[in-house]
Amino acid sequence: MTPKEAIIPEAVSRESVAAAAGSSEELAPRMVGESKSEMTELILPNDTNTLGNLLGGRLMHFIDLVGAMAALRHTRSYVVTASMDHIDFIQPVHVGDLLILKSSVNRAFNRSIEVGVKVWAENTLAGKHRHVATAYLVFVAIDREGNPVRVPPVHPMTEDEIRRSEGALRRRENRQAESERRRRAKLAPAGVGSVRPGNG
Numbered sequence: 001m002t003p004k005e006a007i008i009p010e011a012v013s014r015e016s017v018a019a020a021a022g023s024s025e026e027l028a029p030r031m032v033g034e035s036k037s038e039m040t041e042l043i044l045p046n047d048t049n050t051l052g053n054l055l056g057g058r059l060m061h062f063i064d065l066v067g068a069m070a071a072l073r074h075t076r077s078y079v080v081t082a083s084m085d086h087i088d089f090i091q092p093v094h095v096g097d098l099l100i101l102k103s104s105v106n107r108a109f110n111r112s113i114e115v116g117v118k119v120w121a122e123n124t125l126a127g128k129h130r131h132v133a134t135a136y137l138v139f140v141a142i143d144r145e146g147n148p149v150r151v152p153p154v155h156p157m158t159e160d161e162i163r164r165s166e167g168a169l170r171r172r173e174n175r176q177a178e179s180e181r182r183r184r185a186k187l188a189p190a191g192v193g194s195v196r197p198g199n200g
């Protein structure tokens with residue numbers, strides 16, 4: 001355990017998290033560690049482009065899957081991916097590499113949660129790891145009819161978990177601002193900042 005992962009003594013209790021969560025208080029808070037997930041894939045020629053590098057879309061599929069695992073474990077309900085944002089493809093992944101993906105819940109809101117995913121590639125011959133991608137996904141918990149349902153709050157304990165939780169709140173604000181910007185752009189009359197196919 002690194003010093004950063006050490007438990008912070010003054011970390012808030014489960015009860016205080018429930019109280020702070022307002023109307024979520026009937027749902028017991030869950031620790032981040034309860035839903036952390038990991039998967040490993042051997043990259044084969046079918047996953048790669050003509051240069052033998054992992055396809056971006058295939059990587060996004062793996063990211064979606066490992067993110068969903070943490071979301072399912074946290075919510076213990078059905079989930080759908082509402083958005084995947086801020087994905088950085090830092091370095092290529094080569095055929096024959098092992099792809100290692102880790103996910104954890106950064107923050108729970110009302111009916112949605114943000115999950116962070118970090119991805120490494122392992123060169124199996126050299127035994128070396130490199131960080132190749134990071135992504136943030138929002139999952140919405142739903143019932144069998146597809147209606148969004150409430151999610152349990154998250155109980156951040158370590159410095160890293162608290163930092164990620166604060167980052168998730170900032171990213172939610174950015175997403176909401178961007179969504180509002182797109183909504184306004186759609187409402188704008190043609191020729192006033194909007195682009196419509198077939199007009200030119």
Ligand SMILES: CC(C)(COP(=O)(O)OP(=O)(O)OC[C@H]1O[C@@H](n2cnc3c(N)ncnc32)[C@H](O)[C@@H]1OP(=O)(O)O)[C@@H](O)C(=O)NCCC(=O)NCCS
Nearest residue numbers: 079080081082083109110111112113138140142146148175
């Ligand atoms: C995601 C979905 C359930 C939202 O339904 P909706 O009726 O628009 O839901 P609401 O507006 O009531 O919002 C419900 C929650 O979803 C969140 N949400 C909705 N759209 C979102 C988006 N594009 N990005 C992030 N969060 C989103 C809302 O913030 C809200 O969360 P909160 O209660 O924690 O604030 C619906 O759009 C859907 O089913 N989309 C298709 C999902 C899908 O097929 N994914 C790929 C395969 S899994």
